[in-house]
Amino acid sequence: MKENGTKLDERLESLVVELLETEKLYLRAAENALDDDLRRLFEARAAQRKEFVETIRQKSWAIEEDEDVDGEGPFDVLKRGSLTIRATMALEPKKTDMVLIDETREADRALLEQYRKVLSGDLEDPVQTRLERQYALVQAAQANLATMRGTPDSQMILGLFDTVEHAEQAVRNLEEAGFERQHINLLAQEEAVKSLVEDQRADAAKESAAAGAVGGGAVGGLIGLVAGASTAIIMGVGTVLTGGALAAAIGITAAGAGIGASYGGIFGALMGWGVSEGDVQHFVEGVRDGKILVAVETERNRSELATSIMRDAGASYVSTHQEKPES
Numbered sequence: 001m002k003e004n005g006t007k008l009d010e011r012l013e014s015l016v017v018e019l020l021e022t023e024k025l026y027l028r029a030a031e032n033a034l035d036d037d038l039r040r041l042f043e044a045r046a047a048q049r050k051e052f053v054e055t056i057r058q059k060s061w062a063i064e065e066d067e068d069v070d071g072e073g074p075f076d077v078l079k080r081g082s083l084t085i086r087a088t089m090a091l092e093p094k095k096t097d098m099v100l101i102d103e104t105r106e107a108d109r110a111l112l113e114q115y116r117k118v119l120s121g122d123l124e125d126p127v128q129t130r131l132e133r134q135y136a137l138v139q140a141a142q143a144n145l146a147t148m149r150g151t152p153d154s155q156m157i158l159g160l161f162d163t164v165e166h167a168e169q170a171v172r173n174l175e176e177a178g179f180e181r182q183h184i185n186l187l188a189q190e191e192a193v194k195s196l197v198e199d200q201r202a203d204a205a206k207e208s209a210a211a212g213a214v215g216g217g218a219v220g221g222l223i224g225l226v227a228g229a230s231t232a233i234i235m236g237v238g239t240v241l242t243g244g245a246l247a248a249a250i251g252i253t254a255a256g257a258g259i260g261a262s263y264g265g266i267f268g269a270l271m272g273w274g275v276s277e278g279d280v281q282h283f284v285e286g287v288r289d290g291k292i293l294v295a296v297e298t299e300r301n302r303s304e305l306a307t308s309i310m311r312d313a314g315a316s317y318v319s320t321h322q323e324k325p326e327s
Helices: 006-030 036-056 072-083 083-089 096-119 125-146 164-176 188-212 221-227 245-249 261-273 277-286 300-312
Strands: 154-161 183-187 230-235 239-242 259-264 290-301 317-322
Touching: 006 036, 006 096, 036 096, 036 125, 096 125, 125 261, 154 164, 154 277, 154 300, 164 183, 164 300, 183 188, 183 245, 183 277, 188 239, 230 300, 245 317, 277 290, 277 317, 290 300, 300 317
Parallel strands: 230 259
Antiparallel strands: 154 290, 154 317, 183 239, 183 290, 230 239
């Protein structure tokens, strides 16, 4: 049953109020930003929020033909909206500016919650699609800023695996080589790793009990990552398990099941790590097709080792990215 029109209007008005508040915040942040690039970024974000308000108030839900280029779907929307994301790539924010970044991120977190409340209803398709796109763009921006606190010398090695067995081997080999679990990230369809979890859950529990451990902390390999991962429905991707810095960047927590993220969050987080738009699309579509993405953050002098481990374990695609561009 589709949501009652009056109830929907009330939710949309609450969303508009939150959008207007974030627009004002971004305008104030632009006035106070010390970095010119960051100021332009804030101004662009404010203009984007104003555009969203106009779309909602005018009920311009239809997606025009010129908004979808060559059938690329949602990624095309993110590419056109990624100017404000790419602007952060060259930024080396001053301490004062980092305060502004934190304030805008907190405001966007509240805004995303308002979008989730609206999207939790049973909406007509044009409304649903339009709001999902707005949500994705906001989350892409929010996730991208979340990656800006990384160190300039850190690199992210990403490997896409066709089978859970290959991903399992890669994670075990990374751990054996001294890469700490908190620096290993996972993104996979829940169904893709379900068999691994079911096959190894009993053995993992026995190992944990024998070691006097609580939870999955004493269990190695992919099953250990899965034990500490969070489950969420990511719009445009499906029900996934994700863990590590990637989960934190896109706003997924252990209690965040349900509509907690979108492909936009993944897009923004990976771009923040220096991943190209083309590679982001390749990785996300791979996960959507049942492949497993493993990403490890490491120092520059260990990136070749991590890359070699990924390839030797059977990764179908491996790429290396610096978390921040060199100044």
